[in-house]
Structures are given as C-alpha cells and as structure tokens.
Amino acid sequence: MEQTNAWWKEAVGYQIYPRSFYDSNNDGIGDLNGIREKLPYLVDLGIDFIWINPIYASPNVDNGYDISDYEAILDEFGTMEEFDLLLEEAHAHGIKIIMDLVINHSSDQHEWFIESKKSLDNPYRDYYIWADGTPDNQPPSKWESIFGGSIWAYDEETQQYYMHVFAKEQPDLNWENEALKNEVFAMIKRWLDKGIDGFRLDAISHIKKAPYQTKPANHPFDPFMNVPGIETHLEDLRDLFNQYDIMTVGEASGVSATQAPKWVGEDGYFNMIFEFDHISLWNKEETGNLDVVQLKHALATWQLALDGQGWNALYMENHDVPRSVSAFGNDTDYWQESAKAIALMYFFLQGTPFIYQGQEIGMTNYPYTSIDEIDAVDSRAFYFRLLEEGRTNEEALRIVGKTTRDNSRTPMQWTADKHAGFSKQKPWLLTNPNAVEINVDRQKDEAESILNFYKKLIAVRKNSDTLIYGSFTHYLAKHPQVFVYERSLADEHYLVVVNLTETPAVVEFPEEISTYHWTPILGNQTPGTSIEKIITLNPYEAQLFARGVAR
Numbered sequence: 067m068e069q070t071n072a073w074w075k076e077a078v079g080y081q082i083y084p085r086s087f088y089d090s091n092n093d094g095i096g097d098l099n100g101i102r103e104k105l106p107y108l109v110d111l112g113i114d115f116i117w118i119n120p121i122y123a124s125p126n127v128d129n130g131y132d133i134s135d136y137e138a139i140l141d142e143f144g145t146m147e148e149f150d151l152l153l154e155e156a157h158a159h160g161i162k163i164i165m166d167l168v169i170n171h172s173s174d175q176h177e178w179f180i181e182s183k184k185s186l187d188n189p190y191r192d193y194y195i196w197a198d199g200t201p202d203n204q205p206p207s208k209w210e211s212i213f214g215g216s217i218w219a220y221d222e223e224t225q226q227y228y229m230h231v232f233a234k235e236q237p238d239l240n241w242e243n244e245a246l247k248n249e250v251f252a253m254i255k256r257w258l259d260k261g262i263d264g265f266r267l268d269a270i271s272h273i274k275k276a277p278y279q280t281k282p283a284n285h286p287f288d289p290f291m292n293v294p295g296i297e298t299h300l301e302d303l304r305d306l307f308n309q310y311d312i313m314t315v316g317e318a319s320g321v322s323a324t325q326a327p328k329w330v331g332e333d334g335y336f337n338m339i340f341e342f343d344h345i346s347l348w349n350k351e352e353t354g355n356l357d358v359v360q361l362k363h364a365l366a367t368w369q370l371a372l373d374g375q376g377w378n379a380l381y382m383e384n385h386d387v388p389r390s391v392s393a394f395g396n397d398t399d400y401w402q403e404s405a406k407a408i409a410l411m412y413f414f415l416q417g418t419p420f421i422y423q424g425q426e427i428g429m430t431n432y433p434y435t436s437i438d439e440i441d442a443v444d445s446r447a448f449y450f451r452l453l454e455e456g457r458t459n460e461e462a463l464r465i466v467g468k469t470t471r472d473n474s475r476t477p478m479q480w481t482a483d484k485h486a487g488f489s490k491q492k493p494w495l496l497t498n499p500n501a502v503e504i505n506v507d508r509q510k511d512e513a514e515s516i517l518n519f520y521k522k523l524i525a526v527r528k529n530s531d532t533l534i535y536g537s538f539t540h541y542l543a544k545h546p547q548v549f550v551y552e553r554s555l556a557d558e559h560y561l562v563v564v565n566l567t568e569t570p571a572v573v574e575f576p577e578e579i580s581t582y583h584w585t586p587i588l589g590n591q592t593p594g595t596s597i598e599k600i601i602t603l604n605p606y607e608a609q610l611f612a613r614g615v616a617r
C-alpha cells in the first residue's frame with residue numbers, strides 16, 4: 067500500500083542532549099545558547115528538526131526527566147527568553163524543534179507532588195498514585211521499578227505508598243484523575259501555541275497501570291507497560307495533537323510490531339514510535355559478537371509490520387544506550403568503516419532517521435576505570451547491585467562500563483582542544499580522551515570522514531522519493547553477516563548491501579537482484595564491490611545501488 071506524503075516523513079532528525087552539546091558560557095554545562103550557536107553546523111549537516119532532551123526546571127535526579135515545573139527552563143540551560151530566541155532562529159534556519167514531553171511522572175519537587183504529599187484529603191492527592199500497604203505493611207504490590215527496587219515508596223507522613231515506575235524521586239502521575247489530565251493537556255497546549263513543532267513523548271506506554279493484584283505475566287514491567295485501557299488516554303492526546311501541524315514520536319517500550327499499526331497508523335496516536343526490539347540486541351551483560359540475523363529480523367519485522375500502515379522512527383543511538391559504533395560495530399580496527407556501515411544500514415529503511423549528537427562523527431564509548439566516572443542514576447545502582455551479587459569491582463565495572471547510558475552523554479567532541487572544545491571549563495561529565503582524534507573540526511575537512519558520509523546519506527535520501535516512500539523488500543534474511551534490502555517505488559529500485567561483520571562475506575544474490583545491472587550510488591569503500599551473481603564484500607563494506615536495465 068502507498069504512503070501518504072508528510073513533511074515529517076521526508077525529514078531527518080537530530081537529537082540534542084543539551085547538557086552535553088555545547089557550553090556557551092563556560093560553566094561546564096551545555097545550554098540553549100550553545101544550541102543556538104551551533105545552528106549553522108546543523109544546517110550544514112542537512113537535518114530538518116532537532117529533538118531536544120528535557121530542558122525544563124528539574125532537580126536533575128534523572129537529568130531533566132524529573133520535572134519540577136513544565137513551564138520553566140532549567141537555570142543551567144538558560145531562560146524562557148533564550149528558548150524563544152532559539153525557536154525563532156531555528157525556524158529562520160529552516161530547522162524545526164521537537165520538545166521532550168515527560169508526562170508519565172514528574173519530579174517529587176513538583177508543586178503538585180509537594181501538595182499531594184501533605185495529606186490524604188489534599189486537593190492534589192489524587193494527582194499521583196497512592197495506596198495503602200498490605201496488612202503486614204508491605205508495599206501494595208511486588209512490582210519492580212524500571213530503575214531497580216520496588217515500584218512503591220513509603221511516605222511516613224500520610225502512611226501510604228506512592229508509585230514510581232522510575233526513580234523514587236519521579237512519582238507517577240495519576241492519569242485516571244481528570245483534573246490532573248486537564249492540567250497536563252492545558253500545559254501541552256500552551257507549548258504548542260508557542261509554535262514548537264512537536265513532541266517526543268517520554269515513557270508514554272507506562273501511563274496506564276493494571277490493578278495492583280496483577281502479577282507480571284511475561285515481563286516484569288507488564289502491569290505498567292502498554293496496559294489495556296491505555297488507548298483512551300492516547301486517543302485523547304491524539305485528538306489534541308491533531309489540532310496542530312506537528313510531529314509526534316512516542317517512546318513506546320512494550321509495544322510490539324503487530325500492535326504498532328494502532329499506534330502509528332493513519333489514525334494512530336502518534337506519527338511514529340521508538341521501538342526497542344533492535345536496540346536491545348547488544349544489551350547483554352557479556353556482549354559477544356552482534357547477532358546479525360537477529361538484528362535484521364528485528365528491523366525487517368518493523369518495516370513489514372508498518373508497510374503501508376504507519377511510519378517508523380529509525381535510530382541506532384540515543385541518550386539511553388551506548389554508542390552504536392562500540393555496541394554494534396568495531397570501534398578499534400574498523401572504527402570508520404563500521405560507523406559508516408551502521409549509518410548506511412539504518413538510514414535507507416522506511417521511516418524518519420534520527421541521528422544522535424556525536425553519532426555523525428563516530429563517537430565511541432568511554433574507557434571507564436572507576437565507578438566515580440559514572441553519573442547515571444540507574445547505572446550506579448546497577449553497579450552496586452552487581453557488587454552485592456558477589457561480582458568483583460573489575461567485573462562490575464566492565465559490565466556497567468559497557469552498558470551505561472553515560473557512554474552517549476559525554477561532551478560532544480567539537481575540536482581536539484581541551485574539553486573537546488565543548489567548554490573552557492571542566493565539563494559536568496568526563497570528556498572522552500579520544501576527542502583528540504575524533505572531532506568535528508577534523509572531520510569537516512576530511513572528504514572521506516564519517517561526518518561527510520552522513521551529509522551524503524542525508525542528501526541522497528532527501529533527493530529520492532523512493533528512498534523515503536518506497537516499499538521495503540528483505541533478501542537473504544538468514545545470511546549471518548550481510549543485510550540486503552531493496553526499496554522500490556514505481557519503476558525505481560534501490561538496493562542496500564551491508565556487511566555487518568569484521569570478516570569478508572560471500573553473498574549469492576537471488577535472481578530478482580542478479581538479473582539487473584546496478585549502479586553504485588554511495589558506499590564506504592572505493593572502489594566498492596559491484597553486483598554480480600556471487601560477490602565477496604570486505605569487512606563492514608556498505609553500498610547503496612540503483613537498479614539499471616536487465617543484463
């Protein structure tokens with residue numbers, strides 16, 4: 067089935083983690099003026115919108131995902147006037163702004179929660195989820211929080227428990243309370259009326275909770291992840307969003323590819339969602355080699371499930387996962403090749419590609435040597451849990467170092483200077499020592515750099531309706547090394563061929579491919595392997611071809 071056209075389908079996004087992007091006033095923390103100063107860089111890269119992680123007032127227990135005032139800017143980041151200026155200048159540059167919307171929970175410092183805590187009959191009490199303990203004063207349910215430990219925290223004052231799906235400083239909002247819901251919707255409306263271009267909805271599949279007696283069936287988070295009944299709230303959100311020409315992308319853990327058309331179809335709740343099936347594939351304690359077949363399966367399943375039914379959000383990195391070149395590629399021997407291979411591999415799938423800051427220069431994981439170098443609340447807790455389980459410091463650090471989301475939060479590497487040109491002051495989080503080698507300054511002048519490769523990917527995609535709207539066909543699904551897929555629209559066909567391993571790969575193409583001539587359009591090797599019936603690809607070789615006449 068054909069896809070209808072929309073600006074957000076043709077767009078390429080860039081995710082900014084503001085704390086680590088650019089520090090304009092040298093206090094060690096990235097800020098709004100820093101983003102504004104770098105707009106020319108983003109224009110040059112060719113992206114169409116930025117998604118900015120939360121910039122609202124917050125005590126920063128979870129780096130801005132614990133909001134104490136939805137309509138104030140965090141001091142460290144700047145002021146509302148500076149935000150307005152950023153919005154205006156971004157728009158003048160043709161760049162749209164997508165805000166992070168964190169409405170599953172607030173901070174425990176939010177005025178609503180401060181009130182809610184005061185007494186059982188406070189008017190704000192039911193803005194949050196409170197419950198009595200069991201007769202022997204155990205928490206109301208045995209559910210586990212996503213950040214570890216019980217989902218319930220006990221409050222001495224009123225002798226009840228409140229629910230927190232994430233940290234205990236992030237109490238969950240009670241979506242079953244109309245007054246709360248109305249306030250949230252009014253707040254959303256005020257942001258949209260300001261002229262922002264859309265939202266990324268944080269943890270949105272968690273806003274509905276099952277009855278507390280519910281025992282997790284398959285997954286420990288089942289009782290508060292994509293729970294039946296959530297559709298009412300999502301439909302209400304959709305009806306509000308539909309009043310604006312905006313883009314919405316939901317962070318939707320627990321939503322399967324088969325359920326996705328309901329979420330992102332023509333009449334769906336959002337324009338697209340971030341799925342987790344592919345991104346979690348590296349995420350094993352002792353990550354060995356990447357299972358290419360599984361990765362392809364995850365990506366292809368989403369492509370096929372939404373074919374003509376909805377739209378994908380394409381991503382290989384974000385602020386919650388390690389760097390893709392370290393997790394999926396080889397950040398030592400094949401750093402440049404594998405960074406480009408991963409890029410080409412996901413960029414031409416059907417969907418809107420998101421680039422996470424630093425991904426476009428192949429930033430890598432950080433070489434951790436001590437837990438003191440790690441900031442993320444969940445990673446620190448994980449480390450101490452591992453020690454309790456009897457792991458040595460060395461083992462625990464290796465596991466946490468490999469998996470921590472801090473890997474992607476280190477300062478953006480602009481130059482080879484001290485602190486990577488991010489700031490003149492010691493940054494809030496350690497700068498990766500490889501900034502001397504890996505930085506924007508160097509790559510902008512190198513014709514074959516990863517940065518320039520991304521620019522080419524963006525330009526090629528932008529100029530092809532087929533690469534944007536075309537259908538997806540998966541070939542050689544069982545091939546253990548190579549991802550091969552075709553994008554087709556009317557008479558136009560493109561072929562993506564990527565070796566995702568560090569060993570040469572022999573590929574025998576099916577007739578549908580080998581009967582045609584294929585012209586190389588873009589690749590990470592010169593000259594690249596050309597298409598014959600049987601070919602051997604170099605390690606991490608990645609090529610895009612356009613179909614010519616029959617042989």
Ligand code: GLC
Pocket residue numbers: 128131132168232268269317385386
């Ligand atoms: C989302 C965010 C993550 C945050 C969590 C709680 O998963 O991406 O960074 O910690 O929600 O808000």
Ligand code: CA
Pocket residue numbers: 089090091092093094095096097142
């Ligand atoms: Ca600053």
